[in-house]
Amino acid sequence: MTKTMNERTLQNMDEVAAYKVPPARRLFSANHDEIIRGLTTDIYFIRTRQLLRHLGLDRTMVTAEVFASRPGILAGVEEVKNLLTGLPVEVWAVPEGSDIKEKEVVMRIVGAYDDFGIYETALLGMLASSSGWATAARKCREAAGDYPMISFGARHVHPAVAPVMERAAIIGGADGASCILGAKLAGQEPRGTVPHAVMLIVGDTVEVARAYREAMPPDAPVIMLVDTFKDEAEEALRLAEALGNDLQGIRLDTPSERGGVTPALVQEVKARLRQAGYPQVKIFVSGGITPERIIQLIAAGADSFGVGSYISRAPAIDMTMDIKEINGRPVAKRGRIPGLTGTTRMHRVL
Structure with missing residues (x-):
């Protein structure tokens, strides 16, 4: 007989003690089955399950509410569902992508406690991390206005959560993401240029650009890094002269050791391209981008942005789950108001 969802989860402390990490395990991240089994939950929820079953209270009907610790953009609802x-x-x-307030109830779960209590750790983490990333992306979106902004943050987080982060960034307002799975989960195709690695291996930016034009799909935009070998303005002009109208943009990713991408650098590259007859070439900027820098760089002439660590390092929006009703009776821990919180923002998702 097929096990129910509840039966597939850890049932008691004996099962926890019996579980052994397979010696052949290669990666430390939890897979989908391990999350569903409850192996990422805090141990006290297994103790709670065993205690309630011992007392015959495991089928107690409860209503639990999840509220946010601070304002932001809500994400992670679909994954919890x-x-x-x-x-x-x-x-x-509350719908994903919504602005939420401090202490606002963002989710309500109704059912027998034993059916979902084991997932409190996981669902709070899903909402907390995704909402933090989405909130950071929204700040970048507000700074960028109508200028394109893509999430480049996958390299700054564990690969197991990189797709979650990139999807949350798109919910928050990013136009796209470089992480393949993250973009696909958001219903998009991944977006990005090429790294310095290919430039260094080939040895010449123009040669890479010509090969890109020949080897990539026809709809792949030709946007090339210009900070690998030469002065950024000089390299941008070399590319423009070699590719003409096929060059859609150049990417500035100057490292901090050389001062990073400054507004003055953007202004110079923009002016030299315009003076040489290539005003159509757009300037894409990446490397240490923040909302404040986006505003400055737009004023200098930048056209689009790749944002990495500002989104990926965003602090989570801590989420708390409280039981507010037991068998229809209002309850709450000391310091909280018993009973359901009045709200008109939530709709049923499951």
Whole structure:
């Protein structure tokens, strides 16, 4: 007989003690099955399950509410819904991508506690991390206005969560993401240029650009790095002269050792391209981009941005789950108001 969702999870402390990490395991990140089994939960939720079963209270009907610690953009709702799909619970939530306030209830779960309590750790983490990343992306979106802004943050986080981060960035307002799976999860195709590695291996920026034009799909935009070998303005002009109208943009990613990408550098490259008859060449900037720098660089003439660590290092928006009703009776821990919180923002998602 096929096990139910509840039966597939860890049942008691004996099962926790019996679990051994397979010696052949290659990576440390939890896979989907391990998350669903409850192996990423805090141990006290297994203790709670065992205690409630011992007392015959495991089927107690409760309503739990999740609220946010600070304002931001809500993300992670779809993943929580997917985690809880198949359980006999109702889930209500504020729509993903919504602005949320401090202490606002963003999700409500109704069901027998034993059916979903084991997932408190996982669902709070999903909402907290994704909302933090989405909030940082929204700040960049607001700074960029109508200028394109792509998330480049995958290299700054563990690969197991990189797609989650990139998807959250798109929910927050990024136009796209470089991480393949992250973009695909958001219903998009990944976006990005080429790295310095190919420039260094080939040895010449123009040769790489010509090969790119020949080898890549026809719809792939030709946007080339210009800071690998020569002065950025000089390299930009070399590319423009070699490719003409086929060159759609140049990317400035000057390292901090050389002063990074400054507004003055953007102004100079822009002016030299214009003076040489290539005003159509756009300037894409990456490397240490923040909302404040986006505003400065737009004023200097930048056309689009790749944002990495500002999004990836964003602090999570801590989420808390409280039981607010037991068998229809209002309850709360000391310091909180018993009963359901009044809200008109949530709709049923499961």
